Amino acid sequence: MSTAANDAPRSRGKAPAGERVADWADGRLGIYSLAKANMRKIFPDHWSFMLGEVCLYSFIIIILTGVYLTLFFHPSMNEVTYHGSYVPMQGQLMSEAYKSTLDISFDVRGGLLIRQIHHWAAIIFLAGMFVHMMRVFFTGAFRKPREINWLFGFLLFVLGMFTGFTGYSLPDDLLSGTGVRFTQGAILSVPIVGTYISMFLFGGEFPGTDFVARFYSIHILLLPGIMLGLVVGHLILVFYHKHTQFAGPGKTNKNVVGMPLLPVYMAKAGGFFFLVFGVIAAIAGIVSVNPIWAIGPYRPDQVSTGAQPDWYMGFAEGLVRAMPGWEINFWGHTLVLGVFVPLVIFGIFLAVIALYPFIESWVTGDKREHHILDRPRNAPTRTAFGVAWVTAYLIMLVGGGNDIVATHFHLSINAVTWFVRIGFFLGPVLAFIVTKRICLGLQRRDRDKVLHGRESGIIKRLPHGEFIEVHEPLSQDQLHTLTAHEQYQPAEIGPTVDENGVQRKVKGSEKLRAKLSEAYYGEDSQIPKPTVEEYKEITSGHGHH
Amino acid sequence: MSSQDIPEENLPAEQGGTHVPKPADDKNPFADPGLPPHEHRIQDIDERAAKRSERAVALLFTVSMLATLGFIASFVAIPHDKSIYVFPLGHINAMNFALGLTLGVALFTIGAGAVHWARTLMSDEEVADERHPIEADPETRAKVHADFKQGAKESVIGRRKLIRNTMLGALTLMPLSGVFLLRDLGPLPGTKLRHTLWSKGKLLVNMNTNEPMRPSDIGVGSLTFAKPEGLEEHDHDFQNEIAKAALMIIRLEPDSIKDKRELEWSHEGIVAYSKICTHVGCPISLYEQQTHHALCPCHQSTFDLADGARVIFGPAGHPLPQLRIGVNDEGYLEALSDFEEPVGPAFWERG
Incomplete structure (x- = not known):
């Protein structure tokens, strides 16, 4: 220089x-x-690519406000008598954790705002991750080379759930304490080791005097530390893989089309951080969240009605509420199926969505990189599966609030519970079938548009009296966009006889794969996209049809 | 908005041409036509429009500065316990409301300014960048594999099996110390979950009045919560003990008690059940006196208190444990023993 x-x-x-x-x-x-590789890095533009940003920014907001809260919060379960400025609680016995949360809310200026920003940001963080995950799922953005990043994201979602749970349990209020009791009851249901885990987690019997301090270090150090690492890894991979894009003129699997990081994305994404923060701050100023002073300190012999976890735990809550109370007693032991089965389903249900990319790549046998996103309609079976999964999730969310649903809509709690029990099995099946039909219908419409053009709405009368609607041919841009997707052919089981004429044993996994492949890409699962020949035959003949 | 005023030399010659459908390619009508030509925004060709955008951005940033000043003013000026009425939110804390809105506006306008700047004044020309395969080319791959083999060979780990095996053994055993260090997180369960503070002769003390009760204190159809005598709120282990000992007392007509044992363990129709739900341990607090049903508000397990606290709906797996009660010489209600079975949620060793 x-x-x-x-x-x-x-x-x-x-x-x-x-x-x-x-x-x-x-x-x-x-x-x-x-900087050479990244300063002018190209990012494609689509509104749905913003969802991940919402998550990232709310995560940053949570960390900033969380650090502030640690300055005032006392993670202790020592019992104290309240003499602070909130009159209705004066003279009450409560833990120091609860008292310091009251102090943050009433005596620290701006403390309530930061507490509410922290809680709202957590709610939005989890909701953002859920929707972002769905965006990635339905557009097939999880395919090679992004499977690992899908797992990173999935882990962030699951860890986010538990970070949220340990966080809202810290104030030691009646509502969150009830949630902790529920967790302890669920832990007890685990065969063989349940009572030991419970004793070790709570430092003895429930509630004991340890769990707030333990949850505190898990909530502010262990889980966020892991999550921060995962977020950084997630972002590095997004940069390294370069962002996916939708098909369109000039966009191929070998390029990435959009605007450079400096200046456009720097300004847009940087600005978006402030937009997200601003909206959350305003919500926190206007809408109260978790008003622990109205709930009271925790007492294991007291409870409020309508006890609900934060929304992201509602699905687990629903599983527990809907499960019949099965218990098996044998040889002096109890298998608490009524609680343990929901615990296991909870794990399996999440694992299914985590492993989906690997299942799909096994079925397709496709080892290529994919950077062009699928429109959900062009992958009907995947889309239908995703909608079925979301349906089961939402039904269990309803189940988690069955008392709220019952009281708000004047329904019988028993009827709501039975609806959830049946709906959990039937709902996803119906959703699968309906979604697949809709996807196939949309594929047909795309095909018609390509072959016959766009309906112009102009009615023309021909000399011999016939009325026709004029169809406008699509531009080449549109033709390309609507036909750019690839269609797999169902995988066949190879020849069952080898070159020497000897019968070959067909493995079970091979048969399963062929069946799944047929289900994914068979005649009933996709509409063949128009070929050039079909297009030429139709357009070369008569003009408008 | 003012396209007539745009100086002609600024107008792009080809503008507006992109909407005319191009004749489809003869060979392949579906072929990729390549990036569409860039369309200019009004700000690109009209300096006055660009100036307007500039002013809009500057205005947003100025609003942000004012909002920050508003935040500071609110922080200093508003008493922190002042409540105001805001329609439709109701009575809310004035300071929280003012701080939230000013902070929200201060942040939002920075974001809005930056985004408006990016959208109207920064170049909006789309650029294509190449992608390269993520996986390495064959030479790199071969080199890495060879390097690894060389390194592994030089370490002689494949040849000196004794070293490898003992190393694996050491690394496998080592974390055991960590496991042992976790041992004192808590005591072993033992029979802790089987016992409560109740025992023969312990008086039933009313949770609200903190007084022992006579049968006459309990009306038919009422629900009373009780604790064992001697357990006080200020006690060190109050939370742990009440989590197991909490009791609900109801009075039924002795004729309406369907369960034989329940009748035997009752006193003049007064029955005492554990208040802790057998599902996951919430305290049961809803009682329907007409049907004698008790409902847990957490997961809606419903128990028939006139029939041995049998589960009639919901996810609980077994009835609520009943406490045997009677009256002592002075006529106060007392326990005749501890609960016969563990209270609260079921667990593996419960049997």
Whole structure:
């Protein structure tokens, strides 16, 4: 950089300060080669790509506000008598954790706002991750090379659930304490080791005097530490793989079309952080969340009606509420199926969506990289599966609030519970069938549009009296976009006789794969996209049809 | 908005041409036509429009500065316990409302300004960048594999099996110390979950009045919560003990008690059941006196208190344990023993 002096005559023969700092840093960190690859990195644009950003920004907001809250929160279960400024609680016995949460809410100026931003951001973080995950799922963005990033995201979602749970349990209020009791009851149901895990987690019998301090270190250190690592990994992989894009003119599997990071995405994404933060701050100023002062401190012999976890735990709550109370007693032992089965289903249900990318790639046998997103209609079986999964999830969410549903809509709690029990099995099946039909219908419509053009709405009368609607042919841009997707053919089981004429044993897994492949890509599962020949035959003949 | 005013030399020659459908390619009408030509925004060709955008962005940033000042003013000026009425939110804390809105506006306008700037004034020309395969080319792959083999060979780990095996053994055993370090997280369960504070002769103390009760204190159809005598709120282990000992007392007509044992363990129609739900341990607090049903508000397990607290709906797996009660010489209700079975949620060793 000896020529720097000549390049920047305006600062009296010296390079501008920013440039000199950058040079200094490059000499020690090698930032220029990093910047060369990334400063003008191209990001494609689509509204749905914003969902992941919502998650990232709410995560940052949670960390910022969380650090602030640790300055005032006392993670202790020592019993104290309240003498603070909130009159209705004065003289009450409560844990220090609860008291310090009251102090944050009533005596620390702005403390309530930060508490509410923290809680709202957590709710939005989880909701954002759920929707972002669905976006990735339905567009097939999880395919090679992004399977690992899908797992990173999935882990963030699951860890986010538990971070949220340990977080809202910290104030030791009546509502969250009830949730902790529920968790302890669920832990007890685990065969053989349940009572031991419970004793070790709570430092003895429930509630004991340890769990707030233990949950605290899990909530502010262990889980967020892991999550921060995963978030960084997630972002590095997004940069490294380069973002996916939808099919369109000029967009191929070998390029990425969009705007450069500097300046457009820097401004848009950076600005979006402030938009998200601003909206959450305003919500926190307007809408109260978790008003622990209205709930009271935890007592294991007291409870409020309408006890609900935060929304992301509602699905697990629903499983527990809907399960019949089966218990098997044998040889002096009890198998608490009524609680343990929901616990297991909870794990399996989440594992299914985590492993889906690997299942699909096994069925297709496709080892290529995919950077062009699927429109959900063009992958009917995947879309139908995803909708079925979401349906089961939502039905259990209803189940988790069966008392709220019953009281708000004046229904019988028993009827709501039975609806959930049956719906959990029937709902996904119906959703699968209906979604697949809708996808196939949309594929047919795309096919018609390509072959016959767009309905123009203009009715024309022909000389012999016939009325026809004029169809406008699509532009080549549109033709390309609607036909760019690939269609798999169902995998066949190879020849059952080898070259020597000897019968070959067909493995069970091979048969299963052929069956699944047929279900995914067979005649009933996709509408063949129009071929060039079909298009030419139709367009070469008569003009408007 | 003012396209007539745009100086002609700024107008792109080809503007508006992209909407005319191009004649389809003869060979392949579905072929990729390539990136569509860039369409100019009004700000690209009309400096006055660009100036307007500039002012809009500046205005948003200025609003943000004002909102931050508003935040500081609210923080200093508003008493932190002042409540105001805001339609339709009702009575809310004035400071929280003011801080939330000013902070929200201060942040939002920075974001809105940046996004407006990016959308109207920064270049919006789409650029294509190449992708490269994620996996390495064959030479790199071969080199890495060879390097690894060389390294492994030089370590002699494949040849010196004794080293490998003992190392694996050491690394497998080592984490055991960590497992042992976790041992003192809590005591072993033992029979802790089987016993409560109740025992023969312990008086039933009313939770509300903190007084022992006579049968005459309990009306038919009422629900009373009780604790064992001697357990006080300020006691160190109050939370742990009440989590197991909490009791609900109801009075039924002795004729309406269907379960034989329930009748035997009752006193003049007064029955005492554990208040802790056998599902996952919530305290049961809803009682329907006409049907004698008790409902847990957490997961809606319903128990028939006139029939041995049998589960009639919901996810609970077994009846609520009943406490045997009688009256002592002075006529106070007392327990005749501890619960015969563990209270609360079921567990593996329960049997």
